[in-house]
Each structure stands twice: as structure tokens, then as C-alpha cells.
Amino acid sequence: MTEIHSKRASETQNYENYWKLTVEYSDIYAPQFNNVLKMIVQFIDNEKLSGHELSKSEFSKAGYYKELQEQVGQIYTKADGASTRKSLNQFVKLGFVSPFLRGYHNLTKQFLKASGDEKKLIFSQIFYAHSSFNSTVTIDETTRKEMNFLVKTLMYHSDKKLNRNDIIALMNVDISAVSKGYLTKDELTAEYKMANVISFESRKYNQIRYFLNFLKLLPGIVVSRDNEITYEENAEEVLTNNIDTKRDQTLFRLMKENLFRESREFYNGKVVCYFTKKEQKGLVVSHIYASAEALKNLDVEAAYDYRNALLLERNTDMYFDKHDLSFDISGLPLFGLETTVDFENDHINNKLDDFVLYPERLEYMEIHRKIYEKKQKNLVSP
Numbered sequence: 001m002t003e004i005h006s007k008r009a010s011e012t013q014n015y016e017n018y019w020k021l022t023v024e025y026s027d028i029y030a031p032q033f034n035n036v037l038k039m040i041v042q043f044i045d046n047e048k049l050s051g052h053e054l055s056k057s058e059f060s061k062a063g064y065y066k067e068l069q070e071q072v073g074q075i076y077t078k079a080d081g082a083s084t085r086k087s088l089n090q091f092v093k094l095g096f097v098s099p100f101l102r103g104y105h106n107l108t109k110q111f112l113k114a115s116g117d118e119k120k121l122i123f124s125q126i127f128y129a130h131s132s133f134n135s136t137v138t139i140d141e142t143t144r145k146e147m148n149f150l151v152k153t154l155m156y157h158s159d160k161k162l163n164r165n166d167i168i169a170l171m172n173v174d175i176s177a178v179s180k181g182y183l184t185k186d187e188l189t190a191e192y193k194m195a196n197v198i199s200f201e202s203r204k205y206n207q208i209r210y211f212l213n214f215l216k217l218l219p220g221i222v223v224s225r226d227n228e229i230t231y232e233e234n235a236e237e238v239l240t241n242n243i244d245t246k247r248d249q250t251l252f253r254l255m256k257e258n259l260f261r262e263s264r265e266f267y268n269g270k271v272v273c274y275f276t277k278k279e280q281k282g283l284v285v286s287h288i289y290a291s292a293e294a295l296k297n298l299d300v301e302a303a304y305d306y307r308n309a310l311l312l313e314r315n316t317d318m319y320f321d322k323h324d325l326s327f328d329i330s331g332l333p334l335f336g337l338e339t340t341v342d343f344e345n346d347h348i349n350n351k352l353d354d355f356v357l358y359p360e361r362l363e364y365m366e367i368h369r370k371i372y373e374k375k376q377k378n379l380v381s382p
Contacts, residue, residue, distance in 0.1 A: 017174035018200065019133045019146050023210045024087035028123050028217070029115075036072055036087050038112055040097055041104055043068050050103035056138060059100045065137055068101070088137055094214075095130030099140035105130060124218045128239075149175045151243050152182035154221075154229065155298050159185070164227040165192045168208060172200050180248050236297045245295035251304040256285045258306035266355060273313040275333070275350050284317040286310050288364040307360040310352070319343065326372035327365060331357050334372060337379045 025033040044050055047064060054062065065088075073084045091097040096111070097104045111122040127147070134141040150170060154162055162170075169191035170183065183191065195201060201208065216223045220235040231239075263271045272279050287294075287309050294303035302308050312320060319325035324336035331352030335344045357365065 017134070017176075018204065019171040019173075019207070019211070021093055021133045021171075021207045021211050021214075022086055023090045023093075023207075024083060025090065026210050026213060028119065032076060032087075034112055035075065037091055037096060037108070039072055039075070040068065040088065040091060040101075041108060041112070043071065044097075044101050044104060047101075049101045052100075052102055054100060056100070059138065064101060085137075092135050092137055093131060093133050095126045095132065097137075099135050099137060099142065101137065120217055121219070127214060128218055144175055145244075146170075146175060148244055149173075149178075149181060151221075151239055153188070154231065155243075155295075156182050156248070156300050157185055157188075160231060162188075162229040164208075164212070167212065167227070167229070168192055168195050168201050171195075171204070171208060171211065172198075180250065181244055181246070231298065239298070245292065247291060247295075248304070251300075252285075252291075255304045255306045255309065259285055259309055259311055262306065263311055266353070271311065273316065274310045274352055274356050275312055275316050275347065277350075278313070280313060282314055283311045284314055286312045286317045286320055288361070289367045302364070305360075305364075307358075308364045310356075315343070316347070320368075323368070323372040323375045326369045327352050327357075328369070329357070329362060329365075330354075334369070336372065336376050 025036065027033055043064075049064065059065065068088065069081060069084050072087065073081070076084070076087070078084050078087075092099055095105060096108050105126050107122050107126055111119060111126070114122055129147075130142075131147055132142045132144055133146050134144055150162075150167075153166075153170060154160065166188045169188045172195040173183065173191055175181075212223060212227055215221060215229065220232050220239040222230050222232055224230075260271050263274070267277070270279050271283065273283055289302055289308050291303040294300070294308075310320070316325065319336070319339055322338075324338045326334045326336075328334060331354060333347060333351065
């Protein structure tokens, strides 16, 4: 009976696609952590493995992994080979080493030489951008970026914070099945309930603990004593260089629908270009404060705020998007040096109506106008 139960438990865990952050050594300053990593690096260098493209079967036949396990096992004796493999796999999961020993991160040797704050900073760079928890020496899942998923979930969260339950919910999710790249607040709640159903926390307690401890080493993120995760004030400076900030299509669609609704309210049921006042196909939802820039600054609200957009016909949008056209506080057009004479002549009598430029939209327009003015100044500078 015990054997049958054990087999079922094993099958269940294989079926689950949770964040498999198994770690043998969790202290990045400890001799074991650094010595095992050093042995892996030396093995890759000695065997000239960097950049090789062996398949899984070819890699297995070559015996590299077995040889490395034996070398590490001679230094750090384990009760079984599983612990030795765990000590090797953790450096793939953390981002230091590539699957199939293809190579190692270019900061790895610097990490091994570093100490104190420098060591912590290098670890955070590698862990944040290159960790892949479901990868191992013999499994390449490096296209999955769990840290990117977590940071986007924090970025899109209405409260701009995640608690321990949210982390448990995230770690129970197959991120490859979530196309938008993050979970909403309601989805986190649902996933946590599901995690409770399958006793995820009690079974994966150590992995959750390791993950929270590693998060504490990251700049831009604060982990409180209660394991509540929030942004530091300068988070956008350190977190957004690697985060995937592609547009969320669902939120953008809602933004578009709100803008169309606004147009109908303003213009007697018509969806028109706010500049020309003409009804036509192909009107563009033209961001005032660029959505890519807003997301880069972790400002999700601005990125999908319909008040941060104008409905414009395509040609006007092209000039407005490139900051060759802007508007003053009265809605009058400001034609840049790179707008054509024909465009200016065609639109010299057009303007944005006062009721379109209510206070919230004027705030966004001020951002746009400053960028416009800077561009025009640069164009006339020698």
C-alpha cells in the first residue's frame, strides 16, 4: 500500500508544473555554494564545453554530467547522488550555469571573486534576469522567466504589493500557460485556494522559503518581516531593464472602448477624430504619454488610462506619436519642424475642443508637450 501511495505521489509531482526552485546550498556567501560553483566553472573550462550544442541523448552518452557529479561528490560526500545533482542543478536554476553545461553567465567568475555588497549585487543581477526554476543540467526551460512573471504581477497589482499567499499562488502556476505574463489580484486569490486544495505549501515549504530569501537580495524589491513584497522607490531604475513590458491586449481593449464611449458622449453618438472632428475608419488610439514609457516606469494606470489618449486619424497620429505635433493648453496645434507644409495647411483651422482637454488629460499633454519642445530644440541646435 505504501509503495502504491509513493508512486501516486511521484506521478502527481511530475504532473505539477510549479516553480521547482530546489536548492542544496542557499547561503550565497557559504564555502559550499562558492566551491561547487567554482568546480562547475572549472569543469566547463577544462572540457571546453562552452557553446556546445549536444542534444540531451548526446550529452548523456558523453558522460560529462556523471563525471562532474563524481568530482563534486569526492569533495562533498552526500547520502545519495540526488543531493549532489541538486547542488549542481541549483546553479542552472539560479541562472549561473546553462543547461547541458553549455557555459556560464559572464558575471559568474566575478561573483566568485567578490565579497560583501558586491557579491550580493552580482547575484541579484544574475538571479533577476537569468534564473529559470524549472531548468536543470539536463532540462532546458530557460525561456520561462519566473522573476519576470513575478515583477509583472507586482506591477499590475492594484495594491502594488504581494503577500506570502500571493507568492504561494504564483509558485503553483504554470507560467507558460498565461499568455499575458502575469496574474491579476483575483487570479492570485483563486490560485492560492487551489494551492491549498493540493497542500502545496506543506509539501513545498522549503522551496517557498528559499525563494523568499533570494528575493530579499534583489534591489528594487523590499521583503518585509511578514513576507510582504513591495517596490523600493527607485524600482523602475533597476527592475525594468529586463522585464517584458509588452502591452496587455485586454487592458488596451478596455481603454479603447472607454475612449470610443467618451467620443460618443462628446460628439452626439459619433466616434470621430478629436482633431478633425471627422468620422472615419481606422481611427487610432494615440497615447499622449507613451504606453511603453509608462510601463517602463511601472506606471500601469497611465499606460491604460483612456484619458491618456486621443482618437486621431492615422496621418495626425504619426506626427503626434513622433512628437512632431503637439497641442497647447487651449487645444491649438503646435506644428513641428518636421511636419509638411501640406499637413499644416490642411489642419491650420483644426484644434482640440476644450471639453476634450479636461484636467486629467491636460496633465498627460504637458508631458507630451515637453518632449515635443525638447525635440524641436534639438532639431535647431548645431
